[in-house]
Structures are given as structure tokens and as C-alpha cells.
Amino acid sequence: MLGILTDSNFRKIILGQAVSRFGDSMTTIAGMWLIWDMTKSAKILGLFSFCLGAIALIGFFSGILIDRYSKKRIMLISDLSRFVLILTLALFLYFNHFSWILFLVLMCLSNLMGILFTPSQRTLLPQIVAKEELPEANGLLFVVEQVGLVGGAFLTGAILIPFSSSLAFFINSLTFILSFVFIVGIKVNEEKNNQKRKEKEKWKSKEEFLEVWKYIYSTPLLLLTTPLVALLFFSFAPFLILLSQWSDEVLKKGAFGYSMLEICYPAGMLLGGILASKILARFDLKIAFTISLGFGSASIIYFSITENFIISLILILLVGFFISVSNVSLVSIQQVIVPFEIRGRYLSTSQSINNIILPVGYLLWGLLSDSLGIMFTFFASGIFFTISSCIFLIIGFRKKLFNEITFKKERTPNHTDILNAKGES
Numbered sequence: 001m002l003g004i005l006t007d008s009n010f011r012k013i014i015l016g017q018a019v020s021r022f023g024d025s026m027t028t029i030a031g032m033w034l035i036w037d038m039t040k041s042a043k044i045l046g047l048f049s050f051c052l053g054a055i056a057l058i059g060f061f062s063g064i065l066i067d068r069y070s071k072k073r074i075m076l077i078s079d080l081s082r083f084v085l086i087l088t089l090a091l092f093l094y095f096n097h098f099s100w101i102l103f104l105v106l107m108c109l110s111n112l113m114g115i116l117f118t119p120s121q122r123t124l125l126p127q128i129v130a131k132e133e134l135p136e137a138n139g140l141l142f143v144v145e146q147v148g149l150v151g152g153a154f155l156t157g158a159i160l161i162p163f164s165s166s167l168a169f170f171i172n173s174l175t176f177i178l179s180f181v182f183i184v185g186i187k188v189n190e191e192k193n194n195q196k197r198k199e200k201e202k203w204k205s206k207e208e209f210l211e212v213w214k215y216i217y218s219t220p221l222l223l224l225t226t227p228l229v230a231l232l233f234f235s236f237a238p239f240l241i242l243l244s245q246w247s248d249e250v251l252k253k254g255a256f257g258y259s260m261l262e263i264c265y266p267a268g269m270l271l272g273g274i275l276a277s278k279i280l281a282r283f284d285l286k287i288a289f290t291i292s293l294g295f296g297s298a299s300i301i302y303f304s305i306t307e308n309f310i311i312s313l314i315l316i317l318l319v320g321f322f323i324s325v326s327n328v329s330l331v332s333i334q335q336v337i338v339p340f341e342i343r344g345r346y347l348s349t350s351q352s353i354n355n356i357i358l359p360v361g362y363l364l365w366g367l368l369s370d371s372l373g374i375m376f377t378f379f380a381s382g383i384f385f386t387i388s389s390c391i392f393l394i395i396g397f398r399k400k401l402f403n404e405i406t407f408k409k410e411r412t413p414n415h416t417d418i419l420n421a422k423g424e425s
Contacts, residue, residue: 009128009186013121016182018144020079020117023175025152027086027114029262030168031107033156033255036244037165042374046366049241050359051104052111065116071124074116075183081113083176090169127188147270153262212346221337221401225330226350228392230357235385236323237361238369238378239265239316245374251309264313268320275321276328286393286402288329293389296322300385304378 005011035048065074089106092098125141152175156168216222247257279288296319303315369377396402 007129009188012182012185013125013128014141014144016075016079016179016186017118017121017141018148019175019179019182021145021148022152023082023086023172023179024114025149025262026156026168026172026175027082027107027110029153029156029259030165030172031103032241032244033258034103034165036248037255042242042245042366042369042377044366045241045245046363046369048104048107049362049366051108052359055108055111055115058112058115071120072183072186072188074120075124076180078113078117078120079176079180079183082110083173083180085110085113086169086176087173090166090173093166093169124186124188128186149262149266153259153266156259215346219337220399221333222346224392224395224401225333226353228388229330229350230353231388232323232326232385233354234357234361235381235388237358238365238381239319240358241362241366242369242374242377245369246378249374250307251312253309257309260313261316264317265320268317268322269324270320271317272321272324273328276325279325284402285329285333286397288325289396289402290393292322292325292329293393296326297382297386297389301379301382304375304382 005014031048032045035045039045085106089103092102121141155171216226243261244255244258247253247255247261251257253260279291283291299315299318299322303312303319306312306315365377365381368380
């Protein structure tokens with residue numbers, strides 16, 4: 001897997017991804033903690049996250065922009081814009097000119113520019129590495145993404161926030177300049193291909209849009225998995241916005257506890273991403289889904305009823321692990337059964353659905369936490385996750401949908417098998 005790192009272009013793009021995700025993690029944690037520290041209101045956290053999530057809807061149209069223009073240039077604009085926005089926020093905090101309106105505008109704009117980075121990078125990747133190297137390249141990108149998230153969470157929560165929020169945002173802004181430097185060094189000729197696309201492709205017509213929905217409706221496995229992903233996103237929303245409140249009120253660990261929770265979840269995702277391919281190669285899809293969704297549900301419910309700090313860290317690590325295995329399984333299914341000619345539209349449609357569901361979850365779970373308490377909110381989230389998983393598994397088993405696809409590797413016959421076969425003949 002590491003042989004691909006000999007390509008200088010790939011090294012630069014992977015370093016840019018690591019630093020950019022590091023900065024994204026710092027932005028999220030510093031922003032969420034600043035809101036909680038100043039308001040102590042889950043409702044405000046939910047409203048703020050709702051605004052950020054709503055901005056992500058623009059991602060529905062970003063694919064057209066990315067297809068028509070230089071991916072490298074879009075990544076550079078994304079990094080440079082986030083540097084300016086986050087640096088501006090840091091300076092306003094440092095000079096005590098904080099404004100909630102300014103904070104919301106700067107964070108929303110930063111989130112908007114961040115939406116463009118990863119899709120551009122994923123689209124640019126096939127022009128940098130050979131087709132047969134794409135699995136290894138994507139695997140390494142996933143690993144460094146999780147490392148960046150963990151590193152950003154630790155540096156922000158454990159070191160920077162206790163000293164100064166403005167310092168956290170200032171260092172955060174520098175990560176985007178570092179990513180910018182790495183991306184500048186990538187040497188790839190996109191202009192010819194992009195010009196051909198601009199001349200050939202027009203805005204998507206109504207027929208092209210409806211074609212995706214017709215395909216989802218006519219494919220039972222997609223008709224089952226597409227809403228499942230949305231429901232899982234909705235039920236998991238408290239883990240994305242309310243961990244700061246959980247650390248402060250339930251675990252009594254403040255910013256340090258919050259950062260540790262934010263470290264353990266992507267660490268679990270990292271382990272799940274590494275082991276998911278082995279699990280799918282060894283077990284049938286129905287077993288993989290039963291294990292990941294079943295143990296994931298149990299981990300979320302147990303997390304919601306414990307106040308022990310160490311147990312909470314172990315449980316959120318397990319939650320990240322099982323969620324990652326489920327995600328890899330679902331993405332693998334989509335890659336196999338969705339035809340290439342509509343795959344981009346399907347993925348955009350699926351992402352748009354999630355972008356609608358997630359901010360709604362932020363808002364509703366935040367309101368529920370203010371009304372009925374943080375522990376009840378996480379427990380209700382676990383119950384919702386469990387019910388959604390059970391419905392998915394029951395329908396999948398009854399209609400035998402999981403029998404359509406397998407990722408199990410065929411065992412190579414050994415010497416004994418060959419001798420036995422000859423004896424039988």
C-alpha cells in the first residue's frame with residue numbers, strides 16, 4: 001500500500017488532505033465549544049449546527065462546478081478562503097470585538113468553502129494515480145483523514161481551548177495555508193479535459209434528475225439502503241453537536257473530556273475503515289450488517305446511560321468502529337449496483353438527502369436536550385438508531401436482498417482439495 005507514496009503528486013495531495021481535515025476538525029471543535037462556553041444552551045448549539053448544515057445543501061450543485069473547472073484551482077480557492085475567514089474570526093476574538101452575527105457568517109462561509117475541497121480532491125485523484133492504484137490511494141486518504149480529525153481534536157480541546165479560543169482559531173487558519181502550499185505543488189494538466197466538458201455538458205435536465213429517482217425506486221436494495229443512511233444520520237446527530245454538553249454536564253470533564261470524546265470517535269472510524277474490507281471478505285453482507293448495526297445500537301444505548309468517563313471513551317470508540325463498518329458496507333453496495341453513467345447523480349442525490357436530514361436532526365435533538373435533558377436525548381437517539389436498524393435488517397432478510405451481492409473472497413483450492421477432487425472423479 002505504501003508504494004504509492006513514491007508519487008510526489010500523491011504525497012502532496014495526501015498531505016493537503018491531512019492538513020485540511022486537521023483544520024476542519026479544529027474549526028468544528030473550537031466553534032462548538034465557544035458556543036457552549038458562552039451560552040450553556042443546547043438549543044443554541046442545535047440552531048447553529050442547523051445553519052451550518054443547511055449551507056451544505058449547496059453541495060448538491062457543487063458537482064457541476066467541480067466538473068466544469070479546474071479541481072486544483074477550486075481546492076486552492078477553498079484553502080485560501082478558509083484561511084482568510086478563520087484568521088478574521090481569530091482577530092475579532094483577540095481584540096474583543098466578538099459578534100454572534102459575524103461569528104455565524106464567518107463559520108457558514110468557511111463551511112461553504114470546505115464543501116468544495118474533498119469532492120474536488122476525489123475527482124482529481126484518478127488523474128494523479130493509475131486506475132489499479134485507486135483502492136490503495138483512497139484507503140490512505142481515509143486513514144490520513146481520520147488522523148487529521150484526531151490530531152485537530154486533541155490539539156484544540158486539550159491544549160489550545162483551555163488557554164485561548166482566539167489562539168485555537170489562529171493556528172487553525174495556518175493549517176489552511178499549509179494545505180494551500182501542498183496543493184500548489186501538484187502538477188496535473190486539467191485544462192484540456194475541463195474545456196471539453198464545458199463545451200459538451202449543459203445543466204442537468206429534468207429527465208436526468210428523474211432518472212436517478214426512477215432507478216432508486218426500481219432497485220429494491222437501493223430503495224432500502226438510501227433511506228436507511230438518512231435515518232442513521234438523523235439518529236446520530238447528537239453525537240455530532242452535543243458531546244460538548246455531555247462532557248460538561250454528565251462526565252464533568254469540560255473541554256478536555258470533549259476533545260477526548262472527539263478523538264475516540266474518529267479513532268474508532270479509522271479502525272473500522274481498516275478492518276471493514278476484511279470483515280466483508282470473510283462474512284456475508286447480512287452477517288456484517290447484523291454485527292455492525294446490532295453492536296452499534298447496543299454501544300449507543302449503553303453510552304447514553306453511563307456517566308463513567310473511561311467507559312464512555314471506550315463506547316464511543318466502538319460506536320465509531322461499527323458505524324464505519326456499516327458505512328463501508330453501504331458504499332460498497334452502491335458502487336457495485338449503481339451504473340457508472342448515473343453514479344455521480346445518485347451519490348449527489350444521496351448526499352443531498354443526508355444534508356437535509358442532518359441539520360433537521362441538529363435542530364430537533366438540540367431542542368429535545370433543552371426540554372428533557374441531555375441523557376434522555378442520547379438514550380432516545382439510541383432507541384431511534386436501534387429501531388431503524390431492525391427495520392432495515394428485517395426487510396433485508398425477508399426479501400433476501402443481502403443475497404444479491406457478496407464481497408467474500410473465493411478460497412483458492414489447496415493441494416488436499418485437488419487430490420480429493422481427483423479421487424472423487
